[in-house]
Every structure is written in C-alpha cells, then in structure tokens.
Amino acid sequence: MNTVTIEGQLRSDLGKKATRQLRSEEKVPCVIYGGADSISFSAPIAVLKPLVYTSRFQLAEIKLDGKVYKCVVKDLQFDKVTDELAHIDFMELVDDKKVIVSIPVKLVGQSVGVKAGGRLVVKMKTVKVKSLPKDLVEHLEVSVENLELNENIRVEDIEAPNMEIMNSARIPVASVVMTRQLRQEEAAEGKKK
Known part of the structure; x- marks a missing residue:
C-alpha cells in the first residue's frame, strides 16, 4: 500500500492567533487521534498535498520529534x-484496534451488457469498512464481466476478506443501463414485427 511520509512539528500554542500564524507560514494545523492521547502538530501544505488531493486510499507515516505514527486521514477541513486546506484530523492505526475507513472500489473487466451496447454507470466510488490495520487494502476489486443489461452489482457482491462492510448490502455499486440508441433500435424492431 502506498505510504506518504510527513515530517511535522509538535504544536504548543493552540489558540486562534497561533493557528493564523501557522497558516500564514503555509503550514496546516493537524491532530492525531486514536492512540494513547491526542497529538497536535503542524506540517507544510506542500508535504500534505499528495495525501489530500487524490482519490487513492493511502497511509500516512507522520514523523514528530523522533517518533513515527502510522495513520489514515479521518477528516479534512477547507477554508x-x-x-485552501485549513485542518486535517488523522486516525492513528493501533495494531489490535479496528478502524472505520472509506476504501475505493475498482471495477475490473468488460461487462457483457456493455458489449451488447449498454453503458456502465458507477453509483458508488468508495465503501466504508471496519477492519484491523493489517487487513487494510488500497482498493476493493469488483468484477463487472457477468453484468448484463439492466442489472446491478450491489454492496453485498463485494468480496472484502477480513473486513466488515458498513454500507447497506442492497445499495447498487454499478449498473449497466440501456443507451438511447439501443432503446430506439429495439423500438424500431418492435414496430417491424
């Protein structure tokens, strides 16, 4: 799994004035939750961009005063x-403690329905899962090869080993719908008969 390394500085001043000063220096105030205690720190905005402006699920390795914390992004706040990025909350990954994260869904294969003239419609790009840190993956693959016209793949069809999917099982993830051209062709064939 892709890991972004962030070198930050611990914060002692936590008020509005100190926060404004940090932002004027192009630094972002951040907090790490989930471990023994909360840790406030700041990091340059340029270092955080590869972690924030992406659709990938990535881990953050945060280095503060010689200690290293393995984390995931929990919440982002923008001005x-x-x-502009105003604040980040990180969740520390503790080996024996389950975390809830959103993991991207990757659709693989060419659908039978698309080959027949349909159009693939993606309805969900991520699913929320509960898992131990060691079982986290970059994405969950879902095969759409057997997806016929007017059929759906639902959350219950996703294979997520050692993970509990938190979304409702009946929510569609992707479907193949008829295109306007295909409907017109079927209507024209119906009139010929």
Whole structure:
C-alpha cells in the first residue's frame, strides 16, 4: 500500500492567533487521534498535498520529534472562501484496534451488457469498512464481466476478506443501463414485427 511520509512539528500554542500564524507560514494545523492521547502538530501544505488531493486510499507515516505514527486521514477541513486546506484530523492505526475507513472500489473487466451496447454507470466510488490495520487494502476489486443489461452489482457482491462492510448490502455499486440508441433500435424492431 502506498505510504506518504510527513515530517511535522509538535504544536504548543493552540489558540486562534497561533493557528493564523501557522497558516500564514503555509503550514496546516493537524491532530492525531486514536492512540494513547491526542497529538497536535503542524506540517507544510506542500508535504500534505499528495495525501489530500487524490482519490487513492493511502497511509500516512507522520514523523514528530523522533517518533513515527502510522495513520489514515479521518477528516479534512477547507477554508470556505479560499478553498485552501485549513485542518486535517488523522486516525492513528493501533495494531489490535479496528478502524472505520472509506476504501475505493475498482471495477475490473468488460461487462457483457456493455458489449451488447449498454453503458456502465458507477453509483458508488468508495465503501466504508471496519477492519484491523493489517487487513487494510488500497482498493476493493469488483468484477463487472457477468453484468448484463439492466442489472446491478450491489454492496453485498463485494468480496472484502477480513473486513466488515458498513454500507447497506442492497445499495447498487454499478449498473449497466440501456443507451438511447439501443432503446430506439429495439423500438424500431418492435414496430417491424
């Protein structure tokens, strides 16, 4: 799994004035939760960009004063006016403690319904899972090869070894729908008969 290394500095001043000062230096205030105690730190915005501006599920290896923390991004906050990154919450990965994260769904294969003229519609790009840190994966693969016209693949069809999927089992992940052209062709054939 891809890991982004972040070198940060511990924060002692936690007020608004200190936070404004950090942001003026192009640093982002961050917090690590989930471990023995909460840790406040800051990191340069340039170092955080590969972790924030991506659709991939990645781990963060945060280095603070000689200690290394394995984490995942839990929450992001952006400035309402400038849309710049304002704050990040990280969840520390503890070996024997389950975490809830959103993992991307990767559709693989060419659908039978698409080959017949249908169009593949992606309805869910991520699923929420509960798992031990050692069982986390970069993405969950779902084969769409047997997907016929007007059929769905649902959350219950996703194979997630050693993970509990938190989404409702009946929610569609992807479906193959008829295109307008295919409907017109079927209607024209129906009139010929």
